[in-house]
Amino acid sequence: MTERTLNNGFFLTCTFLAVAFTALAAIPAAAQLDIDDWARQAGEQIVWRQTQLSDTVYLLLPEPGLAGNLAVSAGEDGILIVDDAMIPVAPKIKAAVAKIQEGRIDFVVNSHYHFDHAGGNAAFGADSAIVAHANVRRRLLENRHAGANFSATPFPPEALPIVTFNESVTLHWNGEAIDVIHFGNPAHTDGDAAVHFRDSNVVHAGDQFPNLGGYPYIDRDVGGSALGLRDNMAQLLEIVDEETRIIPGHGPLATKADLQKYHDYVAETIEYIAEQKSAGRSLEEVRKDGLPEKFAPYGNGPLSPEPVWIGYVWASLDD
Ligand SMILES: [Zn+2]
Numbered sequence: 145m146t147e148r149t150l151n152n153g154f155f156l157t158c159t160f161l162a163v164a165f166t167a168l169a170a171i172p173a174a175a176q177l178d179i180d181d182w183a184r185q186a187g188e189q190i191v192w193r194q195t196q197l198s199d200t201v202y203l204l205l206p207e208p209g210l211a212g213n214l215a216v217s218a219g220e221d222g223i224l225i226v227d228d229a230m231i232p233v234a235p236k237i238k239a240a241v242a243k244i245q246e247g248r249i250d251f252v253v254n255s256h257y258h259f260d261h262a263g264g265n266a267a268f269g270a271d272s273a274i275v276a277h278a279n280v281r282r283r284l285l286e287n288r289h290a291g292a293n294f295s296a297t298p299f300p301p302e303a304l305p306i307v308t309f310n311e312s313v314t315l316h317w318n319g320e321a322i323d324v325i326h327f328g329n330p331a332h333t334d335g336d337a338a339v340h341f342r343d344s345n346v347v348h349a350g351d352q353f354p355n356l357g358g359y360p361y362i363d364r365d366v367g368g369s370a371l372g373l374r375d376n377m378a379q380l381l382e383i384v385d386e387e388t389r390i391i392p393g394h395g396p397l398a399t400k401a402d403l404q405k406y407h408d409y410v411a412e413t414i415e416y417i418a419e420q421k422s423a424g425r426s427l428e429e430v431r432k433d434g435l436p437e438k439f440a441p442y443g444n445g446p447l448s449p450e451p452v453w454i455g456y457v458w459a460s461l462d463d
Pocket residue numbers: 256258261332351
């Protein structure tokens with residue numbers, strides 16, 4: 145995969161429809177995407193739209209979608225948020241959370257290390273305990289913000305998670321158990337977590353499920369896997385029901401039916417590409433012919449252009 149396609153794939157993943165950033169897609173292949181500049185523009189433009197999902201859990205959705213969706217748990221014990229966008233957006237996050245409940249934000253959970261989800265850590269780490277998969281801390285220690293072509297100011301120590309886990313951790317908070325679950329496979333990244341607010345029956349799925357329609361982004365630079373993503377989403381389907389409100393990494397609030405459709409779409413395209421590969425066809429041939437019509441992207445997708453998705457699957461089949 146060329147650096148250019150990687151850039152464009154991630155560009156589409158993270159901005160989905162962000163017309164303001166069209167110019168960034170045209171950067172030369174060798175150039176680095178300046179996340180500080182992206183974050184500054186996001187800080188100026190984003191408005192957080194609040195939806196209450198249970199007595200204690202809220203969705204904060206950014207408009208325009210220049211950052212990931214946030215979940216907020218607010219109640220007697222205090223405040224927990226899932227994901228924190230980027231530093232220039234942090235004042236607006238704090239204001240949006242204060243509208244729900246005043247007081248310190250006690251916990252920040254990172255769904256994964258990407259800059260549009262954990263990029264705001266430094267603005268919260270002094271007051272909040274940051275919780276994340278061990279590989280999130282590892283990637284932030286590397287000053288990695290996303291794929292190889294992204295540059296930004298290095299993360300200071302206060303941006304690092306202080307509570308890490310390998311499989312899962314449960315917080316008993318605001319009257320319910322809140323499970324932060326790594327499903328065991330590298331997927332969107334090597335440290336994805338879904339957050340299950342058990343009694344509220346709400347899940348924050350992170351970028352393993354961007355509810356936009358189309359092929360997802362796989363961060364191959366850190367060992368992400370299309371097959372792992374498929375298998376993790378099958379596990380997530382096991383813990384949700386028809387009533388579960390699913391907060392995707394990006395895009396509108398979703399249902400189990402939306403997640404099932406996405407899982408099946410991912411699984412069936414993988415199956416098709418795997419068949420082509422075992423039949424002895426080359427990556428170039430499969431890309432040239434494209435996928436069958438029934439796999440046309442739906443909704444506002446695709447997040448990764450079809451040839452990029454075929455490449456992700458092809459490479460993941462060799463892992
Ligand atoms: Zn991501």
